[in-house]
Amino acid sequence: APIEGAAAVRETLEGIRPEDIAEALQRLGTDEELAILRHLDAETAAYVLIELPTEDARAIINQLPDATVAHYLDILPMDDAIELREELDPERFEALLHVIPREDAQEIRRLLSYPEESAGQLMTEDFAECTPEDTMMDVLRMIRQTPDSDFETVNYIYVLSEDRHLLGLLSLKRVIRSDPMSTAREVMHDDPVTILATDGQEEAARMVARYGFSALPVLDERGRMVGIITADDAQEILEEAETEDVLRLGGVSGDAEAYLSLSIWQLIRRRLPWLLVLFIAEFFTGSVLRYYTGQAEEGGKTMLAQMMLFVPLLIGAGGNSGSQVTTTITRSLALGEVKATDWFTVMVREATIALMIGSALGFVGFLRAKLPVIGWNQPMSLSLVVGFALPAIVLWAATVGSLLPITAKRLGFDPAVMSAPFITTFVDATGLVIYFEIARRVLGAFHQTF
Amino acid sequence: APIEGAAAVRETLEGIRPEDIAEALQRLGTDEELAILRHLDAETAAYVLIELPTEDARAIINQLPDATVAHYLDILPMDDAIELREELDPERFEALLHVIPREDAQEIRRLLSYPEESAGQLMTEDFAECTPEDTMMDVLRMIRQTPDSDFETVNYIYVLSEDRHLLGLLSLKRVIRSDPMSTAREVMHDDPVTILATDGQEEAARMVARYGFSALPVLDERGRMVGIITADDAQEILEEAETEDVLRLGGVSGDAEAYLSLSIWQLIRRRLPWLLVLFIAEFFTGSVLRYYTGQAEEGGKTMLAQMMLFVPLLIGAGGNSGSQVTTTITRSLALGEVKATDWFTVMVREATIALMIGSALGFVGFLRAKLPVIGWNQPMSLSLVVGFALPAIVLWAATVGSLLPITAKRLGFDPAVMSAPFITTFVDATGLVIYFEIARRVLGAFHQTF
Structure with missing residues (x-):
């Protein structure tokens, strides 16, 4: 069916996931990609953009006004927003950091201060935490009251000491099932597996996969918890690493990018x-x-x-x-x-x-x-x-x-x-x-x- | 340090994850593996066993009495228990099904009735469900009261109609954050992505990975929800499929098994x-x-x-x-x-x-x-x-x-x-x-x- 106007595009793509839209768009030219992207709501468009192959995304971003790109950076979780950096000139990216909310810009700068390909650049700082003295009731109240976008996941709540050392973790299920008056210290599972922010992304991703974790806590060099790596990000890193390895074994170099997009x-x-x-x-x-x-x-x-x-x-x-x-x-x-x-x-x-x-x-x-x-x-x-x-x-x-x-x-x-x-x-x-x-x-x- | 007696082994391996114990054991002979396994508590031993390469696990199971193997089958989630079947003679496996609790045996038979390598054999039936009329309070009460082992995960609760069709899903986070008196129908996210039990495992696993899901609902041919595939199982299937593909590209055939265990x-x-x-x-x-x-x-x-x-x-x-x-x-x-x-x-x-x-x-x-x-x-x-x-x-x-x-x-x-x-x-x-x-x-x- 021919595509006419925003309403028609939006209706056609209604309920289709960004991953699938991105796959379909790859087979079109930049102008068509841009036309369709403009008709999507900003959140979907932002997610489609990070799912597109680097080259396609770069071509599109070059055509988008600063305000739109800044809006996308703002909507996306920070670990995804960071991916957009690859597709922007360094100067433009720097300029955009001044446009988006200051807190977001600071988080992006913090993540970027970790080495390339390190766990630090892959993690998100948006994890749920509590003190060892918090009761299960406190924890549930905190989850109810914090804005939705503040957490990448609340399936695990991390128990931190005052100096931000990781003492243990609580699964949300356990929080619900435990006595509401018991404290985090009593209920928590201690001795969690962790990784350093300076460790490699692939190593971190392999660890998530090996143990079947849904998230892995990341510590800085002083042992303070600074973020989590989620299973879906780990999965993406592994798939890219495996594609690159397979191709390299066949004598082909380069980053993992979809064949037809190259x-x-x-x-x-x-x-x-x-x-x-x-x-x-x-x-x-x-x-x-x-x-x-x-x-x-x-x-x-x-x-x-x-x-x-x-x-x-x-x-x-x-x-x-x-x-x-x-x-x-x-x-x-x-x-x-x-x-x-x-x-x-x-x-x-x-x-x-x-x-x-x-x-x-x-x-x-x-x-x-x-x-x-x-x-x-x-x-x-x-x-x-x-x-x-x-x-x-x-x-x-x-x-x-x-x-x-x-x-x-x-x-x-x-x-x-x-x-x-x-x-x-x-x-x-x-x-x-x-x-x-x-x-x-x-x-x-x-x-x-x- | 030399290993002496059960207490010492248990203490040495205290807090070490089954995946890591399995990796260490692979480098030992069957007798030593067996000796160490006997000193572990049954739950850890059962998980170590399914992490071991097929050949090693088979050699060990041949030496274990029926009662022990039946106990392991009982402890493990059904989708993992099914993996033990590969390591048992068909007659022995059949005999063991009569020893374990009848409900577990029935679930195993149901899963095994799906084609080899199908999503049905990979799924677990232990998902959390509710009716569209249940309130958030009802759902939380259900999660509090159901025995822990009845759910593989409660991060998602599936909303089923009376004839077991999937109407939508609730994340646990959303359940906690919504008005306690609102109903599942009001809160649920509808139009979830699903897969058929007869579809291939690899296809299902790729879908879980592609969308970054933590679980994917599985339907039977009449559209009734029969189970979920969890992200960690999907990850394992993908890793095996990728290893087999890589080796095949290099002109090596065979199932994915650890190099040193072969x-x-x-x-x-x-x-x-x-x-x-x-x-x-x-x-x-x-x-x-x-x-x-x-x-x-x-x-x-x-x-x-x-x-x-x-x-x-x-x-x-x-x-x-x-x-x-x-x-x-x-x-x-x-x-x-x-x-x-x-x-x-x-x-x-x-x-x-x-x-x-x-x-x-x-x-x-x-x-x-x-x-x-x-x-x-x-x-x-x-x-x-x-x-x-x-x-x-x-x-x-x-x-x-x-x-x-x-x-x-x-x-x-x-x-x-x-x-x-x-x-x-x-x-x-x-x-x-x-x-x-x-x-x-x-x-x-x-x-x-x-």
Whole structure:
């Protein structure tokens, strides 16, 4: 149906959630997005804006007057408002902070004072608190009387000492079910799990997910409670982190953004640099081939042409087993199942597995080379070279594929930068050296020339 | 410190969460796990058991008497109790259902009557409900008087009609803050998002995550509310689904289980079948090489040796760009950013990108072949073949890498089975056909022989 005027748009989108509106808008151009957004009520529009991919949101905000953006900043919870900063010029954002209510501006500045990607930037300060002496009746009264927008959630009420140290927490359910005259100190669950504001967002999000919490209290460096991280924000961080990890494993860099919202140029920027690096790294494989071809020509070219036929098979097997290992280890590191200190255990396990898998592939490879009719009917010497090279290459690929992500983690990089394409490319060149060196020895022993 | 007796174990593990105990136990053998578990109180032990990897839990349960397992089934919320079924023989599980309270057994049977991997098997029936005529005071009284274990969460109270249709929902916060004499019908938020019990778990979990819900109501096929899916269960399903997708993209099959809890044999079972399939598929690449080598020998072998030097470079570029595309598209499909019906848009975008990226690589490849000193100083004809083959191979890899995951999705398979190693292997053989066919034409034109 054609869209006519504010009333029609509002009616059409009535009851549709901001997440769904944002998804639909992504497929339109900026002008259309803007036209529809203008017809929405301010609260929905503000939430749609933060659900839109960064680039789309930036294009829209550039077209919106300061008063509107300031209004959005004001409506949104502070931890969401902070996300809009990414889409604004620093000067404009700074200017807007002077327009919105002073208290909000101060909270935004406080959150922004924490390091990038830290739990402090993800948290909200709008949590419900009480003193240990408050009774359940006091707590309920407080919840009844505080304006709705002051709390991100009241499912937990945090019991703070006078110097704002976290003594314990109360679930709202427990508050309702306990004797109205009992104090928070009596009823509270003590020893809650907490995180530091300077800890990483992903770490905080993993903790929320691991324990199934609906919120995680955040402390500053002096142990005072400064905010909470809610499960929905944690979920969003995890999904972004996982998307970035998955793409990185596939050799694509960049922030998590919806595929269809990215332009062709943006997609190229995320892919071409890696491809070029890998492409140039692959030059080395050609050089290895050329070196051994030269050697073979000097030695009389024995079996060189036949040997070349096995090159894709050998580098394929190395690449595929390396991909399996690096994917498995990178994922285990991300989930915290494997720590960097486990490197030795991991290496021994992977080496054992590689020897067994490599031997199986070696046997099949030997049959492929040696057998007449179903195979290529090659001489025993070359068939043995293929059979021995496979376990050696797979062992090498597994060692590289397991140790590189762990080393990256130790050095403080994201292990996922040791992507499958990276391992594959690295194993291509080095795997061929293994192949030709085995050939030189075995064929040398059989023929006295190579 | 050495562990001595129940008291010491209990004291050492005091205040440690089941998730953390489970992680520590995974690194021990079954006997030690069992010894420690026996010293824990039953509730903690039951939760530790469901956090343990399937294989570990199965080994332990085999050693536990029926009475203990039945006790655990009884303690756990039903949606968690159901997880224990995977670790029990079907007969033993059936027998245990006769030991536990009849009501619990009936609930377990009801949940199990839903399809495998369905929302129905993930939900809990323990949600808080009220009628539309109940006042806020009634609702609070109900929450005060119902035993604690009857609700998985009371953060939302569901307003049901007499025939158990969902009319709306109340947040506990709203119940507290509203006029005590107002009715649920007046206060409730209507038109809640719901899901069918027969819908998939992953779909339900994605919906919980997308909207940041703490619980999602589940309806049966007649529209009656039968349960809720809580955010922590949804989170667990998503993490497992994501782990399985990541591993599948890396060419590893199997359920999400912690790396260190898997035995060497289990890891081999998850990897060797794929490697063997890919290995045998790679035979085809050898056959392609052999066919064109044969052709070239008949034609006088012009430049065959030099041509071979570029093989790893070309199949590497095809494999890497194919990996990028398949990883990007698979992830977008999983997140719902791209639908199967978007195949044409995706193909056109990817083809455009591939032509641009391929041309860039082609130019660099041409320079590598042609330039003296820093390159290989090859004749113009072969350098042109390399320069033209690259965009053609990259275009082909991108088309295959984008369409195969979408086709898998359309046919109802997990798109992640179209893993990067699969695409890479497929592109190896077919990419070489492209290379040699271009060579045959270009070199034929230059030399009249190939």
